Amino acid sequence: MIEAEDLRKSYGDLHAVNGISLRIERGEAFGLLGPNGAGKTTTLHMLAGAIRPDSGSVSIDGERDPTRSEVRNAIGIAPQDLAIYEELTAEENLRFFAKLYGLAGSRLGDRVAWGLEFAGLTDRRKDHAGKFSGGMKRRLNLACALVHEPRVLFCDEPTVGVDPQSRAHIFDRIEEVKRAGCTLVYTTHYMEEAQRLCDRVAIVDRGKVLADDSVDALIREYGGQSVVEAEFTKVPDDATSLPGEFDDTTLRIQTSEPFAALARLGDRGAEIAQLRVERPDLERVFLHLTGRRLRD
Ligand code: ATP
Secondary structure: OEEEEEEEEEEOOEEEEEEEEEEEOOOOEEEEEOOOOOOHHHHHHHHOOOOOOOEEEEEEOOEOOOOOHHHHHHEEEEOOOOOOOOOOEHHHHHHHHHHHOOOOHHHHHHHHHHHHHHOOOHHHOOOEHHHOOHHHHHHHHHHHHHOOOOOEEEEEOOOOOOOHHHHHHHHHHHHHHHHOOOEEEEEEOOHHHHHHHOOEEEEEEOOEEEEEEEHHHHHHHHOOOEEEEEEEEEOOOOHHHOOOEEEOOEEEEEEOOHHHHHHHHHHOOOEEEEEEEEOOOHHHHHHHHHOOOOOO
């Protein structure tokens, strides 16, 4: 289990992290979701022991000193600024990180082969990382973080700036890591990723956690109702008496039961040309909590 208590980190006058407390259970996929500059990377680095907080504390499975080798070997970190060496081949990178974590002998060879397969780079194992595309570099970066089979993976925006194919590959692999029981701490500003992967999400903004719960609970609490927008070819009977905003040929209804609302329109003889049902999502949660959109 990872516990953080009142973490703070400032750079000059800027409070990058301003009192963050978290509790992440073993085997959980935990997301830090927030816009650029919210303090996600700084928080992740403090949790992983990569930077020291100005104040506050972190413990991983009860251990408070992140420099101890037991702690170091239990965690892997895939930083946003890639940690791989461009002048080394894919295989040499994996070998380097594996040795750093004390792997040797047949286990070293097995894990390097695993890492190449995981990254989809077995065929390119002799090529220098500097020649790889952004997506290939990110895949290798992730494999290097996992080569020693850590119990906890800290993953900082692993899909940022990569092509859709690599993004899908990386995402599938991270889901595999989750299924294998690894604890995941995952930062992203893509709410679809947090929604799909994470058991629990902390919404982070301006160095603080605004809410921290399961995705469903956050949406129930802060997401508001579904919106049904129907454009008619034949307007329903008595259209102006319908709940919602009616504008010439389009009706917009806010409801917690979108399908029941649609059935009622059918009962009144409506013929619908276009239909849009917008379920509440984490974007709406963020908007509700901050008054801004995630990607403003
Ligand atoms: P992003 O996704 O853009 O990395 P983030 O949520 O991860 O955003 P952080 O990288 O933690 O945010 O940065 C939080 C704030 O702290 C930002 O305003 C950033 O400019 C600032 N910051 C982070 N590291 C440093 C540093 N070493 N020196 C000065 N300012 C920093």
